[in-house]
Amino acid sequence: MRELNLTREDLEIREVLAEASRALATLDATRLEELAMACQALNRVGETHAGTDADPLNRRNDRKLARQAREAVGDMRAFGRVLDATRANLSVMRRLRQIRAGHIEYSEAQARGWASSEPGYGDN
Amino acid sequence: MGTISAAFSIMTQALDADQAALNVVANNVANANTPGYTTEAPNFQQNQPLEIGGTSYGDGVTETGATSVRDRVLTERLNQQQQLASSTGAQLTALNTVQALFTPDSGSSSATAGDISSDLTGFFNSFSSLEANPANNSLREEVLSSASTLASDVSNAAASLNSQRSALDQEASGVTSQVNSLTGAIAQLDQQIQSTSPDADAGTLEDQRQQDLSQLSQLIGINQITTENNGISVTTTSGQPLVSEGQSFQLTTGTVNGVTHFFVGGADITAQMASGGGQLGGYLTARDQDIPNVLGSLDQLANSVSTQVNALNNAGTDLAGDNGNAGDIFFQPAQVAGSAASMRVVMTDPNHIAAAGAGQGTGDNSNATAMAALGNQMIVNGQSPTDYFANLVSQLGATVSNVQTENTAANASVTQLQTQSNALSAVNLNDEASAMSTFERSYQAASQVFTMLNTLMASVLNLGEQSTVS
Numbered sequence: 087m088r089e090l091n092l093t094r095e096d097l098e099i100r101e102v103l104a105e106a107s108r109a110l111a112t113l114d115a116t117r118l119e120e121l122a123m124a125c126q127a128l129n130r131v132g133e134t135h136a137g138t139d140a141d142p143l144n145r146r147n148d149r150k151l152a153r154q155a156r157e158a159v160g161d162m163r164a165f166g167r168v169l170d171a172t173r174a175n176l177s178v179m180r181r182l183r184q185i186r187a188g189h190i191e192y193s194e195a196q197a198r199g200w201a202s203s204e205p206g207y208g209d210n
Numbered sequence: 211m212g213t214i215s216a217a218f219s220i221m222t223q224a225l226d227a228d229q230a231a232l233n234v235v236a237n238n239v240a241n242a243n244t245p246g247y248t249t250e251a252p253n254f255q256q257n258q259p260l261e262i263g264g265t266s267y268g269d270g271v272t273e274t275g276a277t278s279v280r281d282r283v284l285t286e287r288l289n290q291q292q293q294l295a296s297s298t299g300a301q302l303t304a305l306n307t308v309q310a311l312f313t314p315d316s317g318s319s320s321a322t323a324g325d326i327s328s329d330l331t332g333f334f335n336s337f338s339s340l341e342a343n344p345a346n347n348s349l350r351e352e353v354l355s356s357a358s359t360l361a362s363d364v365s366n367a368a369a370s371l372n373s374q375r376s377a378l379d380q381e382a383s384g385v386t387s388q389v390n391s392l393t394g395a396i397a398q399l400d401q402q403i404q405s406t407s408p409d410a411d412a413g414t415l416e417d418q419r420q421q422d423l424s425q426l427s428q429l430i431g432i433n434q435i436t437t438e439n440n441g442i443s444v445t446t447t448s449g450q451p452l453v454s455e456g457q458s459f460q461l462t463t464g465t466v467n468g469v470t471h472f473f474v475g476g477a478d479i480t481a482q483m484a485s486g487g488g489q490l491g492g493y494l495t496a497r498d499q500d501i502p503n504v505l506g507s508l509d510q511l512a513n514s515v516s517t518q519v520n521a522l523n524n525a526g527t528d529l530a531g532d533n534g535n536a537g538d539i540f541f542q543p544a545q546v547a548g549s550a551a552s553m554r555v556v557m558t559d560p561n562h563i564a565a566a567g568a569g570q571g572t573g574d575n576s577n578a579t580a581m582a583a584l585g586n587q588m589i590v591n592g593q594s595p596t597d598y599f600a601n602l603v604s605q606l607g608a609t610v611s612n613v614q615t616e617n618t619a620a621n622a623s624v625t626q627l628q629t630q631s632n633a634l635s636a637v638n639l640n641d642e643a644s645a646m647s648t649f650e651r652s653y654q655a656a657s658q659v660f661t662m663l664n665t666l667m668a669s670v671l672n673l674g675e676q677s678t679v680s
Binding site for chain 2: 160168174
């Protein structure tokens with residue numbers, strides 16, 4: 087597992103989104119879960135002192151986060167489109183899973199082979 | 211009822227089948243690194259059982275050849291996404307070049323389109339300076355100099371855009387020969403497949419056909435339809451046939467209004483090709499939509515500024531006292547189209563700048579004030595010149611961003627599908643090792659049975675013979 091390296095100081099939302107798009111492209115579920123957890127943690131930090139925190143450091147971090155969120159609009163849109171494309175690919179992938187499970191015949195020859203092997207000698 | 215000779219026959223077939231299966235595995239391993247090779251699986255088929263006295267007896271196995279492990283739905287989806295990725299990739303490359311043209315060239319004295327905004331400000335500000343001292347010659351020279359910088363940057367931008375459009379036209383034209391070469395090869399392969407393997411997957415020939423289709427998908431948008439006898443028809447996304455019944459139809463080009471158009475069977479399909487996908491789709495979208503849009507906006511800007519400035523100059527009084535006839539500062543375009551490319555300063559004598567109002571003395575500055583105010587007036591399609599230019603750059607940036615997003619998504623989709631395709635069709639050496647071990651054991655078992663049958667047969671033949679030991 088790669089290190090997330092998403093500390094409060096060097097966090098860049100754009101990097102998270104770009105990494106998420108890459109992980110989705112390679113269907114890397116583990117990496118996506120890591121990133122989702124990182125985003126949840128980020129949300130918790132934001133909610134903890136949203137608007138009311140008097141600590142100048144936290145206020146500065148909030149402003150930084152808000153700026154990063156604005157800058158990441160394009161990357162969010164790209165991630166959304168990757169998500170759409172993935173959804174569209176899912177039906178093909180489901181079909182593949184069935185093929186691997188042997189539920190769909192590849193060819194007429196194979197179908198004939200299966201058909202001829204059904205009833206007959208040794209069948210009980 | 212089985213006989214020993216029947217058992218011999220069954221085991222001989224089993225050895226043959228296992229041998230053939232091992233050959234399939236060997237071929238897979240040998241082609242593990244061959245681009246486009248689809249892994250094959252041996253087909254075993256139980257022989258028709260014998261019916262003797264109402265009882266069915268098994269009659270062994272036959273290896274009926276190998277089947278390539280592929281899924282046409284996946285391949286077709288992959289080709290479609292490849293078309294989109296190639297199209298947006300080509301369009302993005304072209305748009306990035308256009309966008310680079312409009313990037314401000316800070317600190318450099320070279321003329322670039324990115325400086326047009328500051329050029330506009332500088333030009334209208336030069337009239338503000340002239341207001342203070344309308345008869346000053348160096349200030350008048352400054353007006354012409356800033357006008358010249360503006361005109362030069364605008365016309366250079368238009369020239370660069372036209373040059374990029376020509377380059378894209380050549381790129382698009384170059385795709386034609388590749389497309390024709392591929393459709394010809396696909397048609398030939400189709401004929402071979404239909405004649406040699408009309409009822410089953412055609413293995414290597416099918417791999418070659420898929421590879422050609424994949425390459426074709428990167429070049430243009432296509433649809434493929436499976437026909438009888440394992441053949442395919444390939445059409446453009448708008449339905450013009452490229453390959454049908456083993457025959458290919460040439461994509462031809464011709465020049466229409468100065469740019470390359472594309473034809474199939476005499477029909478002009480350029481517009482359809484632009485929206486169809488593939489590299490050609492990307493080139494044509496950039497050539498026929500994106501660049502003309504930017505060029506059109508630039509033409510509008512140049513036309514409005516030139517027309518308004520010239521009209522105002524001709525309405526005032528110049529330093530020589532010409533009233534209402536001072537002449538044009540910029541070349542006056544006859545129409546909007548081409549205004550940017552033809553923008554230039556035609557006034558050579560700064561004394562002809564009409565700083566004074568109509569009927570006023572040469573010391574008057576009211577017309578210079580009006581000219582300076584043009585910079586903030588809504589003279590270009592309801593916007594000020596600088597706002598109009600800022601919107602042009604902003605819209606270009608939005609277009610680039612959208613195409614970038616589409617390209618990212620399409621590439622991600624291709625990666626997903628390619629991974630799935632490889633998992634299904636590429637040779638997996640672990641699987642092959644496992645299959646080889648299975649067939650090897652099966653072969654050994656058959657061989658063992660064969661040996662036992664041989665011993666049994668020898669015993670049967672010796673039955674009734676006198677033994678040497680009594």
